[in-house]
Amino acid sequence: MTFGSRFSLIGLLITLFIASVHAFEALVVYDAAVSNLEKDVSLLNPEISKFLESNSLSAEFKTYTDETLELFFAGQKKYNHLILLPSSKKAMAKKSFNQHLLLDFISEEGNILVVGGSKSVLPEDIRSVLNEIGIYPSPKGYELIDYFNQESDKGVSGVQLKKENFVAPKVLPFKSSLGSYTGGAALISNNENILPLVRASSTSFSAPIEESDITITQDKTWTLGKQGFAAVGVQALNNARLAWVGSESLVDEELLKWNFKAKGVLKLQFTQHHKHDEPQFANNNTLYRIMDQVIYTVGVSELKEGKWTTYEVKDEDDQLQLSFKMLDPYQRLNLEPLGPASSSEEDSELDTFVYFTNFTLPDHHGMFTFELDYKRSGLSYLLDKRIVAVRHLANDEYKRSWEITNAWVYIASAAAVVLTWFLFVINFIYVGNIDYSKKNI
Numbered sequence: 001m002t003f004g005s006r007f008s009l010i011g012l013l014i015t016l017f018i019a020s021v022h023a024f025e026a027l028v029v030y031d032a033a034v035s036n037l038e039k040d041v042s043l044l045n046p047e048i049s050k051f052l053e054s055n056s057l058s059a060e061f062k063t064y065t066d067e068t069l070e071l072f073f074a075g076q077k078k079y080n081h082l083i084l085l086p087s088s089k090k091a092m093a094k095k096s097f098n099q100h101l102l103l104d105f106i107s108e109e110g111n112i113l114v115v116g117g118s119k120s121v122l123p124e125d126i127r128s129v130l131n132e133i134g135i136y137p138s139p140k141g142y143e144l145i146d147y148f149n150q151e152s153d154k155g156v157s158g159v160q161l162k163k164e165n166f167v168a169p170k171v172l173p174f175k176s177s178l179g180s181y182t183g184g185a186a187l188i189s190n191n192e193n194i195l196p197l198v199r200a201s202s203t204s205f206s207a208p209i210e211e212s213d214i215t216i217t218q219d220k221t222w223t224l225g226k227q228g229f230a231a232v233g234v235q236a237l238n239n240a241r242l243a244w245v246g247s248e249s250l251v252d253e254e255l256l257k258w259n260f261k262a263k264g265v266l267k268l269q270f271t272q273h274h275k276h277d278e279p280q281f282a283n284n285n286t287l288y289r290i291m292d293q294v295i296y297t298v299g300v301s302e303l304k305e306g307k308w309t310t311y312e313v314k315d316e317d318d319q320l321q322l323s324f325k326m327l328d329p330y331q332r333l334n335l336e337p338l339g340p341a342s343s344s345e346e347d348s349e350l351d352t353f354v355y356f357t358n359f360t361l362p363d364h365h366g367m368f369t370f371e372l373d374y375k376r377s378g379l380s381y382l383l384d385k386r387i388v389a390v391r392h393l394a395n396d397e398y399k400r401s402w403e404i405t406n407a408w409v410y411i412a413s414a415a416a417v418v419l420t421w422f423l424f425v426i427n428f429i430y431v432g433n434i435d436y437s438k439k440n441i
């Protein structure tokens with residue numbers, strides 16, 4: 001056996017080993033003191049188990065203090081999805097499961113669902129990750145209270161959430177079967193990637209429920225009115241998704257679908273640009289001339305029920321836009337719908353929707369970028385940049401002088417000078433005959 005082949009054999013073994021550690025799609029981390037999933041898996045939130053089952057996602061279950069709790073193996077993330085259930089202690093297996101690794105997990109496009117609760121705590125490192133992102137969940141014992149929207153016989157506990165509290169119905173729709181909400185509330189920062197899902201009403205506040213006399217004071221309340229959120233989503237710039245819910249009762253099929261990228265996922269199938277009269281160069285044109293008429297085309301698909309389908313923009317606010325920019329956008333144009341198309345040549349299934357724009361390049365040469373930057377809340381982000389050179393006119397491409405109307409004045413005056421000179425010469429030689437011989441005498 002040569003060294004080379006031995007080396008490739010080791011490589012193959014390592015690849016197989018890495019493939020084998022990828023056996024589970026999702027990791028569910030729980031606290032045995034809250035819900036002992038090890039003894040009884042049916043204690044898992046029914047929405048979560050239903051979702052894992054219907055999407056045939058295999059899940060591994062580990063407790064927060066399990067020393068074998070690991071997100072990465074040999075630098076590769078072991079799971080695509082992470083579900084963090086409520087815990088009774090702040091402690092967790094810190095070595096292989098801490099704030100930095102959780103952030104790395106997000107950087108590697110891993111999705112996280114954090115389930116909170118008013119009677120449970122968040123392990124310190126998970127709280128730090130949420131804080132870093134800009135979500136500040138209330139501490140243990142704090143509950144969302146709303147004396148104007150509650151079931152009358154339940155004391156202070158339980159808020160009746162209404163349809164208007166669900167501010168992102170595409171991600172987390174209102175369900176009439178949802179009972180009263182007993183859980184925490186979070187403050188959020190102005191991070192643009194945060195997507196509020198359930199906003200508390202203006203008459204609500206969150207305060208420690210245990211104390212018999214709840215007088216609202218500044219240091220006893222965590223949120224006041226519409227500051228508070230019972231569920232928050234986040235989509236990182238790499239499209240990794242994280243959701244925090246203040247109580248298990250808000251875990252919903254639609255939210256899980258969004259959180260674990262089974263919906264609201266867009267894909268850019270193709271991007272093309274070409275001069276309007278040279279469609280044969282649609283895939284490889286990198287050189288344009290100023291003032292060219294250019295056609296830019298994209299095909300966008302959306303994931304629905306596990307299949308790519310056409311993504312049709314219905315709302316004016318959701319329009320796709322092209323920026324033609326050099327440092328700053330010189331042009332920013334809405335793309336117009338063209339119709340459904342097929343993304344691959346072999347397949348005739350219409351799985352993508354085509355948008356285009358037809359525009360004139362600016363009168364400016366340099367390196368320009370065709371940039372499609374599409375960020376709409378609840379949908380995965382699209383970003384596409386194509387750099388092209390825009391050259392100025394070549395020597396022989398300028399207009400001839402007589403095509404320029406301004407020049408007509410000068411052309412006419414030059415012609416007039418020539419003509420008058422001729423007239424003068426003719427006049428001088430032939431017109432009038434002064435008798436010089438007589439004059440000189």
Ligand SMILES: *[C@@H]1O[C@H](CO)[C@@H](O)[C@H](O)[C@H]1NC(C)=O
Pocket residue numbers: 280281284285
């Ligand atoms: C671009 O593609 C067209 C058609 O495929 C081909 O004729 C042309 O030579 C290509 N141009 C360059 C610069 O590669």
Ligand SMILES: *[C@@H]1O[C@H](CO)[C@@H](O)[C@H](O)[C@H]1NC(C)=O
Pocket residue numbers: 276293295358359
């Ligand atoms: C793009 O615009 C130019 C100028 O208005 C026009 O001549 C051309 O036909 C248009 N092309 C398409 C595909 O709309």
